[in-house]
Amino acid sequence: MQSHPICSPSHPTPSPIIVFTSSPNDPPPPQLLLRQCGREGRGLVASRPLPRGEVMLRVPDSLLLTAERAAEESCLGPLLRTRSTVAASSSSTGSGAPSPLPLPEWSLLALLLAELRCRLAAGDRASRWDPYVAVLPQRPGTVLDWPAKEAKQLLRGSPLMRLADSINGAAASSWQELEPLIAQGRKDGLIPDHVALEKSDLDWAFGVLLSRCIRLPSRGDVQVLSPWADLLNHDVEAEAGCHLDWDPTAEVGAVSGALVLRSDRPYTAGQQVYVSYGSKSSGELLLxxxxxxxPAANPHQDYKLRLAVDRQADPLADLKVAALARHGLPAEVEFPLKLEGLPEGLLQYLALLDARPKVAQETYDLASLLFEGGTFPLLDGEDTLALALRGLSSRCTAALKAYPTSMEVDQALAAGAAAAVANRQPRGPRRAAIASTISATGPIAVPPTSGAPSSPTSPDSLPTLGTEDVCVSSVRAAAVAGIRVRERQILQRTQAAASAQLGDVKRAAARTRRR
Ligand SMILES: C[S@@+](CC[C@H](N)C(=O)[O-])C[C@H]1O[C@@H](n2cnc3c(N)ncnc32)[C@H](O)[C@@H]1O
Incomplete structure (x- = not known):
């Protein structure tokens, strides 16, 4: 691999490599090196043995791409400033609070990213962010890159369809916000001719944000793009991984405050450093x-069962919504079903949804018993626990019927892809990276590992499919088939657990009647 453009010494702006130094006067060797890490793409590895709690990376504020910076540096800045002023004067409380953003964070970040991408494509390299934007992936591989028709077909029957709809919906509404602004900017001569700023540019920018944006809890949950920090890959097995957050006390040179990465455990030289992107299922990571x-190796794999008060068909809908609200519960919830055990509160919620109380007070009393007392009462002689278990079983049946394919077809599809993908050699192995070290200090020696992939024959032995893999439509289809296999297994296991518990409830009731 060639030298990393981010590190280019010829670029006029301060190179982000300074984030690796804790003291500008006496820089120690960098703690992290950039490597090619197999199907995960680039990643960061420890350059030497690192103890637990070590600061591995500091990114100063000046290198964080925030929404405020995006608004300032976009060619539409003058228009955005007018909007900010209008918003500030209409919401002004004289509190000295920072002026509100003219648009949502992601719209501003996407706008600047898209603009920079258009400029770079036309050879216009006037921005200090160019080295960063130049190394962003051309295809982030998120669901925004999937043809809409294909996404609809692939995700039919799966709860992932709702996630895809919400991602596509968010990108579409951001475009609706930006389109008139872009038209106005063009009219006002603010946008150079070589900056197309089309919907496809914005969709690309949204894909970059989805897959690389970092939320900083210790800085008011602000969302940023950060060179270097966004080269950290996700480990499904790590509960938390290394800690990445804003630290107001960290110092880079004379400046206080930095985005800091601290090691969660000791690392050996050459070991890849991961963070956790959150407790996400394989489908959520894919989209x-x-x-x-x-999916079989992902401890966060689930089936998101959506339960909601049926406002159309349930004559008690308003009462139930009010009763749920009294207990701080929403009228719609996604319960993550897993292979092992039922999610907390699921049966109570189902009991309220499916019960048919006669009067308003009965609804409120039922809700109190379920959500406060933790008991399932008899309602008009009907056991509300049995009601909830039957409700769960019938919802699992309906969910299983909603898939357009059979279990056998999905298993074959996923297994076929496992074999095909295993034959494609990724660039460098996963956990102990070997070749192609890219760093300011040159390669370090790491013992080679046996790079030969195992030969999978079942969907369970499907390897992690990287972004390059899932950019191929047939591999995407197989990935979703593998997810459907796991979702079905979860639904079947849940249904079996509900039937078994229903049997217990019936036997207990029979014993009570006999006494
Ligand atoms: C924040 S970036 C991490 C840096 C990235 N590998 C790169 O080369 O730019 C997130 C992207 O890294 C890749 N990635 C992260 N964790 C991964 C994993 N466990 N397996 C495969 N790919 C992963 C995916 O392409 C994802 O969109």
Whole structure:
């Protein structure tokens, strides 16, 4: 691999490599090196043995791409400033609070990213962010890159369809916000001719944000793009991974405050450093980040069962919504079903949804018993626990019927892809990276590992599918088939657990009647 453009010494702006130094006067060797890490793409590895709690990376504020910076540096800045002023004067409380953003964070970040991408494509390299934008992936591989028709077909029957709709919906409404602004900017001569700023540019920018944006809890949950920090890959097995957050006390040179990465455990030289992108299922990672760990090996794999008060068919809907609200519960919830055990509160919620109380007070009393007392009462002689278990079983039946394919077809599809993908050699192995070290200090020696992939024959042995893999439509289809296999297994196991518990409830009731 060539030298990393981010590190280019010829670029006039301060190179982000300074984030690796804790003291500008006496820089120690960098703690992290950039490497090619197999199907995960680039990643960061420890350059030397690192103890637990070590600061591995500091990114100063000046290198964070925030929404405020995006608004300032976009060619539409003058228009955005007018909007900010109008918003500030209409919401002014004289509190000295920072002026509100003219648009939502992601719209501003996407706008600047898209603009920079258009400029770079036309050879216009006037921005200090160019080295960063130049190394962003051309295809982030998120669901925004999937043809709409294909996404509809692939995700039919799966709860992932709702996630895809919400991602596409968010990108579409952001475009609706930006389109008139872009038209106005063009009219006002603010946008150079070589900056197309089309919907496809914005969709690309949204894909970059979905897969790389970092939320900083210790800085008011602000969302940023950060060079270097966004080269950290996700480990499904790590509960938390290394800690990445804003630290107001960290110092880079004379400046206080930095985005800091601290090691969660000791690292050996050459070991890849991971963070956790959150407790995400393989489908969520596929749609939002463009890669798919094997669902069977992902401890966060689930089936998101959506339960909602039926406002159309339930004559007691308003009462139930009010009763739920009294207990701080929404009228719609997604319960993550897993292979092992039922999610907390699921049966109570189902009991309220499916019960048919006669009067308003009965609804409120039922809700109190379920959500406060933790008991399932008899309602008009009917056991509300049995009601909830039957409700769960029938919802699992309906969910299983909603898939357009059979279990056998999905298993074959996923297994076929496992074999095909295993034959494609990724660039460098996963956990102990070997070749192609890219760093300011040159390669370090790491013992080679046996790079030969295992030969999978079942969907369970599907390897992690990286972004390059899932950019191929047939591999995407197989990844979703593998997810459907796991979702079905979860639904079947849940149904079996509900039937078994229903049997217990019936036997207990029979014993009570006999006494
Ligand atoms: C924040 S970036 C990390 C850096 C990235 N590898 C790169 O080369 O730019 C997130 C992207 O990294 C890749 N990625 C992260 N974790 C992964 C994993 N466990 N397996 C496969 N790909 C992964 C995916 O392409 C994802 O969209």
């Amino acid at each position: 939002s980040y463009g890669f798919c760990p094997p």
